[in-house]
Amino acid sequence: MHPNEAGPDAQDRLLDAAERLFAEHGFHGVSLRTITTEAGVNLAAANYYFRSKEGLFRAVFERRVGPVNADREALLQELMARSAGRPAVGEVLRAFLEPAFRASTSPGAEMFRKLSGRSSVDPSPEVRRIVYELYDPVSSRFVDAFKRACPDLSREDLFWRLACVFGAMMYVRADSGRLQRLLGDDLNMSDPEAAIAHLIPFLTAGMEVPPITTRDENEGEST
Amino acid sequence: MHPNEAGPDAQDRLLDAAERLFAEHGFHGVSLRTITTEAGVNLAAANYYFRSKEGLFRAVFERRVGPVNADREALLQELMARSAGRPAVGEVLRAFLEPAFRASTSPGAEMFRKLSGRSSVDPSPEVRRIVYELYDPVSSRFVDAFKRACPDLSREDLFWRLACVFGAMMYVRADSGRLQRLLGDDLNMSDPEAAIAHLIPFLTAGMEVPPITTRDENEGEST
DNA sequence: ATGTGATTGAAACGAACGTTTGACACACAA
DNA sequence: TTGTGTGTCAAACGTTCGTTTCAATCACAT
Numbered sequence: 001m002h003p004n005e006a007g008p009d010a011q012d013r014l015l016d017a018a019e020r021l022f023a024e025h026g027f028h029g030v031s032l033r034t035i036t037t038e039a040g041v042n043l044a045a046a047n048y049y050f051r052s053k054e055g056l057f058r059a060v061f062e063r064r065v066g067p068v069n070a071d072r073e074a075l076l077q078e079l080m081a082r083s084a085g086r087p088a089v090g091e092v093l094r095a096f097l098e099p100a101f102r103a104s105t106s107p108g109a110e111m112f113r114k115l116s117g118r119s120s121v122d123p124s125p126e127v128r129r130i131v132y133e134l135y136d137p138v139s140s141r142f143v144d145a146f147k148r149a150c151p152d153l154s155r156e157d158l159f160w161r162l163a164c165v166f167g168a169m170m171y172v173r174a175d176s177g178r179l180q181r182l183l184g185d186d187l188n189m190s191d192p193e194a195a196i197a198h199l200i201p202f203l204t205a206g207m208e209v210p211p212i213t214t215r216d217e218n219e220g221e222s223t
Numbered sequence: 224m225h226p227n228e229a230g231p232d233a234q235d236r237l238l239d240a241a242e243r244l245f246a247e248h249g250f251h252g253v254s255l256r257t258i259t260t261e262a263g264v265n266l267a268a269a270n271y272y273f274r275s276k277e278g279l280f281r282a283v284f285e286r287r288v289g290p291v292n293a294d295r296e297a298l299l300q301e302l303m304a305r306s307a308g309r310p311a312v313g314e315v316l317r318a319f320l321e322p323a324f325r326a327s328t329s330p331g332a333e334m335f336r337k338l339s340g341r342s343s344v345d346p347s348p349e350v351r352r353i354v355y356e357l358y359d360p361v362s363s364r365f366v367d368a369f370k371r372a373c374p375d376l377s378r379e380d381l382f383w384r385l386a387c388v389f390g391a392m393m394y395v396r397a398d399s400g401r402l403q404r405l406l407g408d409d410l411n412m413s414d415p416e417a418a419i420a421h422l423i424p425f426l427t428a429g430m431e432v433p434p435i436t437t438r439d440e441n442e443g444e445s446t
Numbered sequence: 447a448t449g450t451g452a453t454t455g456a457a458a459c460g461a462a463c464g465t466t467t468g469a470c471a472c473a474c475a476a
Numbered sequence: 477t478t479g480t481g482t483g484t485c486a487a488a489c490g491t492t493c494g495t496t497t498c499a500a501t502c503a504c505a506t
Contacts, residue, residue, distance in 0.1 A: 026346030123249030171390025
């Protein structure tokens with residue numbers, strides 16, 4: 001390649017610009033022309049490097065999700081070893097949430113958290129599909145961990161409670177600005193440590209509420 | 224108007240089709256041609272009745288948000304009177320959540336819940352702006368109610384906890400299908416009564432956790 | 447019957463979209 | 477020096493977009 005020394009190369013500048021603009025306008029809300037202009041590269045570069053607009057979108061996620069998944073796996077494995085397979089639910093939450101908020105403090109990482117949160121409930125099915133494919137393998141291992149941490153919960157109870165966990169995590173990562181409108185602009189949702197410090201106690205308390213539905217007899221736990 | 228007896232008129236069919244397609248593909252992910260074809264009306268009808276694509280989107284929301292806001296206002300007013308201005312947080316949650324899930328059982332209303340949840344963190348700022356404008360007046364009254372229900376919480380604590388509340392509500396309304404992928408297709412997030420029954424205990428427990436940050440002296444409560 | 451205002455219809459508008467092309471510039475090994 | 481692969485560039489491809497136009501059509505009061 002012939003770019004060089006100073007600054008990131010075209011591929012990285014493209015990913016950075018796409019990360020920001022996809023987060024701020026959505027996949028269908030921003031054009032490759034806008035992205036490539038912002039990145040300072042030629043329009044054709046996007047298709048050259050990433051085959052298509054969707055390929056660029058996927059590449060933005062692949063760059064960030066890999067490290068998050070690795071951190072989550074490592075924390076979960078360590079937790080499982082330490083707790084002999086019966087972890088406290090608060091510890092599972094910590095292993096799940098910390099990598100999601102703490103992974104890298106670069107300015108691009110904050111943009112990606114917004115993009116990831118917003119894409120998790122994006123109306124476009126192709127957007128959600130890409131996101132889920134990348135997060136699912138590790139997420140399903142955490143579902144197992146939650147089952148072990150809350151053995152008294154029926155699948156239905158766990159379903160609804162994980163909806164609260166995922167929803168809260170996603171809403172904070174998305175940082176839509178709504179609550180700042182309602183409570184004051186001085187408040188800030190982008191501090192990873194504050195997010196962790198507040199979310200874990202809240203969600204732990206919710207997970208520890210006594211079961212609502214009765215646990216079905218034939219629900220085996222998948223050892 | 225000259226349509227009649229049988230079936231909804233062009234305007235309503237347009238709103239119904241738009242409600243579904245916006246929910247499934249997003250504002251920028253579906254075209255007026257697709258919407259008008261699905262509604263069985265001429266392409267020009269969308270601009271004729273609603274001035275623009277954005278006008279149609281806004282009209283979809285206005286049709287549904289009005290009743291939700293009215294229900295919320297009524298429940299909150301009744302709660303405030305009954306509790307002499309010091310409501311239990313679980314009751315505030317109930318007054319906030321029940322109208323959001325229960326408002327109408329028509330098939331269109333279920334589609335709108337998805338649309339509303341997904342639009343709350345939509346990457347496009349123009350989408351979020353429309354949604355917030357319609358929900359905010361009543362939502363800010365609920366913020367006050369939460370302040371009264373949790374007088375020991377600092378603004379920062381309340382901020383993070385309401386993020387969990389909004390996030391959980393929005394995630395369940397959005398019904399992205401993610402948790403069904405992880406836990407099983409037999410589970411169902413679209414039952415309003417089940418959502419209410421599970422969310423309220425979970426979120427109440429989270430709201431009642433002891434304060435994390437210390438309450439600032441000069442934070443006055445707005446009587 | 448006639449005029450009027452509201453609605454529908456087919457067609458076209460210019461603009462913007464994702465993508466492709468082919469010529470050109472560069473680095474580096476042979 | 478020559479050949480090869482990689483990257484850049486301006487330009488164009490065909491398609492689709494939101495929106496507008498204007499004539500045709502309808503229900504209905506006059």
